[in-house]
Amino acid sequence: MSKLVMGYWDCPVCGSKEIRGDVVNCPSCGRARGDVKFYVKNYQEGQSLREEELEQFEHLSEEKAASMGSNPDWYCSFCNSLNSDNAQTCGNCGATRADSEANYFDRLKKRQEDEAAEKAAQSRPSSPPPKRRSPLIILAAVLLVIIGVFVWMNGNKTAGDLQVSAVSWTRVINIEENRMFSESDWSLPSGAEQTGTRQEIHHYDSVLDHYEDVEVQRSRQVFDHYEYDLVDNGNGTFREVSHPEYRTEYYTETESRPVYVQVPRYATKYYYNIWRWTPSRDVTATGTDHNPSWPEFTLGKNEREGAHREQYCFTVEHTKNTKDPSVTYRIDEDHWKEINVNDHVFITSRRTGAQPFLSTEKGDKIADLEVVR
Ligand SMILES: [Zn+2]
Ligand SMILES: [Zn+2]
Incomplete structure (x- = not known):
């Protein structure tokens, strides 16, 4: 037995089914086969088969297979009938093969493309694409919200016209x-x-x-x-194509x-x-006036003067903040000297919770502040 399997076709004119691939005229209406698609009975296109499953199909004899060959049939340009690769003139009307413009596969492909285009055309008007909000617009909206929050967070809040209730200084010398x-x-x-x-x-x-x-x-x-696929030869037969598993x-x-x-x-x-010289004890001097001085000390045995620290503060009354009405701020010595008890000052803080600063009434910075806990 050859590797060729018999194909079948249905007559597109009279609807006659399962006509053998080696028959070129419909046995019912007598028309030459035209726009047909060959198939194998009990086989789905693309299906893979085990070797033993191949036996169920009708194989052509070696002799017959040799006479049919494996090239696709050609279409007669005049009567549209399918003719064997062996034939040089149309078996139906006698036109020459030289005038043929398509073979079985060319025409099959064209028909399938036309069908797909028709299907697409039918489905198009039924459902207009739903209007969606562009992702760009959403992105822009999100960005605007973020920028808005940032601007608000960064905004200054001026606590106006606070009265200074106290000033103080502290100077510390560490003894090593x-x-x-x-x-x-x-x-x-x-x-x-x-x-x-x-x-x-x-x-x-x-x-x-x-x-x-x-x-x-x-x-x-x-x-x-x-495993084996049965592949259309385009002439009423199919060939077995093997692939390894x-x-x-x-x-x-x-x-x-x-x-x-x-x-x-x-x-x-x-x-x-x-x-080693090691930090040992602090000596401290404090005051509530504007005359800071370093503390006096006496060095013991094995002692020496170490690091100096100083701190200048003022206290204001936040009359609106009843929870914590009195707040003490640390400031540099030069600005501290200008601040007197009963003065009115402006302190600006950012909504982000960053460091507050001494400012003008408009919120322009004069000096950095640090809240003393
Ligand atoms: Zn027919
Ligand atoms: Zn013809």
Whole structure:
């Protein structure tokens, strides 16, 4: 048996069904076959078949297959009948093949395209596309809202005409003490008195110890069997086209993997006593006038003068804020000197909660402030 399977066609003129592919004129109405589409009985186009399933189809004999060939039929330009590739003139009207403008596949493709276009044309007027709000407009609206919130948050709020109820200053000097510390390190700092040394673990090194065999699961695609499609030759026959099918095969493989050990590395650690100047105590001077001064102090044994700190503040009464009516602000010394008790000042704060500042009535900045808790 050949690899050719018998096709069938339906007569488009009288509706006669299942006419064999090797018959060129309809047995019912006698018309030559024209705009037809060949098919195989009990087979869906594109369906894949196992080898044993092929047996159910009607195969052409070798002899017949050789006579029909596998080239598509051609359409006669005059009477539109389908003629075998072997024929040089139309079997129906005798016109020459040279005038033919299309073969079976050309015409089939054209018919399918026309059908698709007609379908599209029918479905078009029924449902106009729903009007959707453009994503750009939505984006613009969201942006506007964000910008609006930002502008509002960034806006200034001037708490107007606050009365100063107090001014104050604080000056602090830290006294440092020279103290002895017992410490250890991988090297001896200058000025230290060494008290001893020890060998201790400085770090660990990863060292290759041995290899061990590990079973690893792997998979691969292996050939399983062939499957077959029946493909239209365009002349009343179909050919068997095979394609391989694969399956996933799992297997284990032995892999050699290195095993490392953590080996401690020792080094000399130095133990020593060392003297360091260390913040020890504060001496403070405060006042509620405009004459700040540094506090007086007496240094003890092993003591010296350390860091200086100073703070200048004023307090205002927020009459509208009943929860926290009195607020103290820290300000730089030069601006502080200008602020007197019973003065009226303006303080501006941003809605974002950033630092408030001393301002003019309009909200222009004069000096930074810091709320004292
Ligand atoms: Zn017919
Ligand atoms: Zn013809």
